[in-house]
Amino acid sequence: xxxxxxxxxxxxxxxxxxxxxxxxxxxxxxxxxxxxxxxxxxxxxxxxxxxxxxxxxxxxxxxxxxxxxxxxxxxxxxxxxxxxxxxxxxxxxxxxxxxxxxxxxxxxxxxxxxxxxxxxxxxxxxxxxxxxxxxxxxxxxxxxxxxxxxxxxxxxxxxxxxxxxxxxxxxxxxxxxxxxxxxxxxxxxxxxxxxxxxxxxxxxxxxxxxxxxxxxxxxxxxxxxxxxxxxxxxxxxxxxxxxxxxxxxxxxxxxxxxxxxxxxxxxxxxxxxxxxxxxxxxxxxxxxxxxxxxxxxxxxxxxxxxxxxxxxxxxxxxxxxxxxxxxxxxxxxxxxxxxxxxxxxxxxxxxxxxxxxxxxxxxxxxxxxxxxxxxxxxxxxxxxxxxxxxxxxxxxxxxxxxxxxxxxxxxxxxxxxxxxxxxxxxxxxxxxxxxxx
Amino acid sequence: xxxxxxxxxxxxxxxxxxxxxxxxxxxxxxxxxxxxxxxxxxxxxxxxxxxxxxxxxxxxxxxxxxxxxxxxxxxxxxxxxxxxxxxxxxxxxxxxxxxxxxxxxxxxxxxxxxxxxxxxxxxxxxxxxxxxxxxxxxxxxxxxxxxxxxxxxxxxxxxxxxxxxxxxxxxxxxxxxxxxxxxxxxxxxxxxxxxxxxxxxxxxxxxxxxxxxxxxxxxxxxxxxxxxxxxxxxxxxxxxxxxxxxxxxxxxxxxxxxxxxxxxxxxxxxxxxxxxxxxxxxxxxxxxxxxxxxxxxxxxxxxxxxxxxxxxxxxxxxxxxxxxxxxxxxxxxxxxxxxxxxxxxxxxxxxxxxxxxxxxxxxxxxxxxxxxxxxxxxxxxxxxxxxxxxxxxxxxxxxxxxxxxxxxxxxxxxxxxxxxxxxxxxxxxxxxxxxx
Numbered sequence: 001x002x003x004x005x006x007x008x009x010x011x012x013x014x015x016x017x018x019x020x021x022x023x024x025x026x027x028x029x030x031x032x033x034x035x036x037x038x039x040x041x042x043x044x045x046x047x048x049x050x051x052x053x054x055x056x057x058x059x060x061x062x063x064x065x066x067x068x069x070x071x072x073x074x075x076x077x078x079x080x081x082x083x084x085x086x087x088x089x090x091x092x093x094x095x096x097x098x099x100x101x102x103x104x105x106x107x108x109x110x111x112x113x114x115x116x117x118x119x120x121x122x123x124x125x126x127x128x129x130x131x132x133x134x135x136x137x138x139x140x141x142x143x144x145x146x147x148x149x150x151x152x153x154x155x156x157x158x159x160x161x162x163x164x165x166x167x168x169x170x171x172x173x174x175x176x177x178x179x180x181x182x183x184x185x186x187x188x189x190x191x192x193x194x195x196x197x198x199x200x201x202x203x204x205x206x207x208x209x210x211x212x213x214x215x216x217x218x219x220x221x222x223x224x225x226x227x228x229x230x231x232x233x234x235x236x237x238x239x240x241x242x243x244x245x246x247x248x249x250x251x252x253x254x255x256x257x258x259x260x261x262x263x264x265x266x267x268x269x270x271x272x273x274x275x276x277x278x279x280x281x282x283x284x285x286x287x288x289x290x291x292x293x294x295x296x297x298x299x300x301x302x303x304x305x306x307x308x309x310x311x312x313x314x315x316x317x318x319x320x321x322x323x324x325x326x327x328x329x330x331x332x333x334x335x336x337x338x339x340x341x342x343x344x345x346x347x348x349x350x351x352x353x354x355x356x357x358x359x360x361x362x363x364x365x366x367x368x369x370x371x372x373x374x375x376x377x378x379x380x381x382x383x384x385x386x387x388x389x390x391x392x393x394x395x396x397x398x399x400x401x402x403x404x405x406x407x408x409x410x411x412x413x414x415x416x417x418x419x420x421x422x423x424x425x426x427x428x429x430x431x432x433x434x435x436x437x
Numbered sequence: 438x439x440x441x442x443x444x445x446x447x448x449x450x451x452x453x454x455x456x457x458x459x460x461x462x463x464x465x466x467x468x469x470x471x472x473x474x475x476x477x478x479x480x481x482x483x484x485x486x487x488x489x490x491x492x493x494x495x496x497x498x499x500x501x502x503x504x505x506x507x508x509x510x511x512x513x514x515x516x517x518x519x520x521x522x523x524x525x526x527x528x529x530x531x532x533x534x535x536x537x538x539x540x541x542x543x544x545x546x547x548x549x550x551x552x553x554x555x556x557x558x559x560x561x562x563x564x565x566x567x568x569x570x571x572x573x574x575x576x577x578x579x580x581x582x583x584x585x586x587x588x589x590x591x592x593x594x595x596x597x598x599x600x601x602x603x604x605x606x607x608x609x610x611x612x613x614x615x616x617x618x619x620x621x622x623x624x625x626x627x628x629x630x631x632x633x634x635x636x637x638x639x640x641x642x643x644x645x646x647x648x649x650x651x652x653x654x655x656x657x658x659x660x661x662x663x664x665x666x667x668x669x670x671x672x673x674x675x676x677x678x679x680x681x682x683x684x685x686x687x688x689x690x691x692x693x694x695x696x697x698x699x700x701x702x703x704x705x706x707x708x709x710x711x712x713x714x715x716x717x718x719x720x721x722x723x724x725x726x727x728x729x730x731x732x733x734x735x736x737x738x739x740x741x742x743x744x745x746x747x748x749x750x751x752x753x754x755x756x757x758x759x760x761x762x763x764x765x766x767x768x769x770x771x772x773x774x775x776x777x778x779x780x781x782x783x784x785x786x787x788x789x790x791x792x793x794x795x796x797x798x799x800x801x802x803x804x805x806x807x808x809x810x811x812x813x814x815x816x817x818x819x820x821x822x823x824x825x826x827x828x829x830x831x832x833x834x835x836x837x838x839x840x841x842x843x844x845x846x847x848x849x850x851x852x853x854x855x856x857x858x859x860x861x862x863x864x865x866x867x868x869x870x871x872x873x
Contacts, residue, residue, distance in 0.1 A: 026478050027809045068737055071727035076795050078802015097802060127740030135743050135763050139693040141590060242692045244589045275527035292583045315583050346528045353530025353549055359479055360810045419691065
């Protein structure tokens, strides 16, 4: 199949709005997405979670339509809509029949500029966001640990705070905060559209130009943020909370796709935890019988450098120290031994296959294009497999020695407390988590 | 006139018709039902086998047997150890998984076209030659027990388990598919082999093949090994669809910030003729995403919950109806009262013409999105066959939904909802919830 550079059409409207279009005629459907370059990284201390709060408010109506009318209109057109916020972006989408795309275009164009931010709606919706935080974080011990790891690993970089924000900050927001955030970041110059599906690009583009073309460009916001200086020693934290099983998470500072080393880390994550023939599965799950699950992961497409993580949920009665030792042994093995040709080929095959499987959904294709665009450029997506194939056993060894070292990591342990019912216990996430509307 | 009529039809229906790629249905000599649909835009194939051997067939005292037998397929064969299976799969970057639910078990493969033959060989090997090695079974049981323990940290799952157990006290739908802390340690290899020999036969199965594969390739690459799979008699088990009829409240105390609430009762089976009227009714009540009455009252107007929804969960036999929500402990009573009020309102008043139309437009218009990936299409086709909906289901669906009237919505709400006779499960900090 031809590369995306040949198949994707990109243009930038005079007002700075970038439009990324990919025709896919498999089914008479379209995914229409608006991505704003604003997330928790663009927030200030004391007002964390403001981007996510604004995402919720984007459904509360404009001068043209009332509160909650947005989703009603989309659903009456047989479509689904929603939105999600991360550290780096806020994204809105409509999945619907190809002949209804105009509905999505007009509604999204309207709320890019004409949002009504009303005090009453805000007060109620803030309660909803607080419920969301209770649901996702407060009552989920592993989420609390992840939040604490991020707050420890990142000291100056805005990845320090959670996307949904600290509860105290959510309580502190004002309508004026939201208005200012909206004015600064919701402009054509700070947004782009991604549309994938069954359309003709010339026809679609003219509809887009009609709806978005006349909007004022806005001022490009300053997107530079501090990143943390190199870590100078291991950091350790623990979370004590009512829970069943201990959970261990190690986070190492690593670069994102702007640096070639990130592709070697991608291969390392696959060697460690891609499938049930992977090293962590064979060692921690099968041989040593220490854990229920073990995982290695990283965020290749974060806008600022993020973490490479090793995590494990322990089997009842097993010691965290044993699991940590087993993780260390696997890291040392990567640093000491050259990965065999066949094992490397297997990892590459896995990454290639999941890349192809992932293209089956137009929604996923659009999200992938957009996330690369946020991190660097959607065009980089074409480099993904070639760069993965270029990774050598020497790269893996070198990169493991460079980043996967104790001085560069934060270790977090969830220590389960017995449930307050007093029932005796029997013997014995994800750092990029998006907050969804 | 004719032309105008034709155009009218085309305007209403073309999306739904074209959303469904052509499907071939064949019954093999061993009575295996084979569904096949070619879709060659991407170079891979998705295959799903359904065996009519869900957890409702677990013998009493052996809860989890259906699940462990399905999982056991991948634990080793006469030709391959479990490690060899994993190694082979990962080298292809393929996925092969097995599981079961209350009605049936599935074995699913996703593989690149270039590896189809190797993948298929593995698929047939685990399906027809599993050995259920003793040592691997012990590990699988240990893992399942730990997963059950881990799920205790998810209050929504704790509530769901308690609800099913209470609604179906003497009914095979009542126990968890993956078994219980009591039943799993007793599980033996012999029981799994017996369960496998009883149910894993072609005349008890449906195979669906979707993706970059031609009819000719199905014939030459898949059929020869399928034809060798021998059929056998399947024993009929009796199923008593019994359920709790009295009102009950179950309270579970946890040190958490939200009350996790289920309000529910008995629902319907998939073949209930009222299924479509119920689908429309439930969309308006609590199934309709951001536009349902429950979302409007509990989330939009009062900010009491992030998520609140209702659903029917129909199976081969009647499943449940549930309203599920989470709210801060102190709002638990208010949210419960509001939910019950909405159940009562939809039983007393006709829904508005606008609500009815909105529901129909969504249900009909969004149908094609249920089929737009290989994974979605494969499970859709398999279920259409299993529940006997007919391969013309996508064409029939719009008229089934369109024919529902306001009066019918009222009738099914009265008939199937029981706001004064429900089961309430609440997992919360009971003191803060005022529910002690």
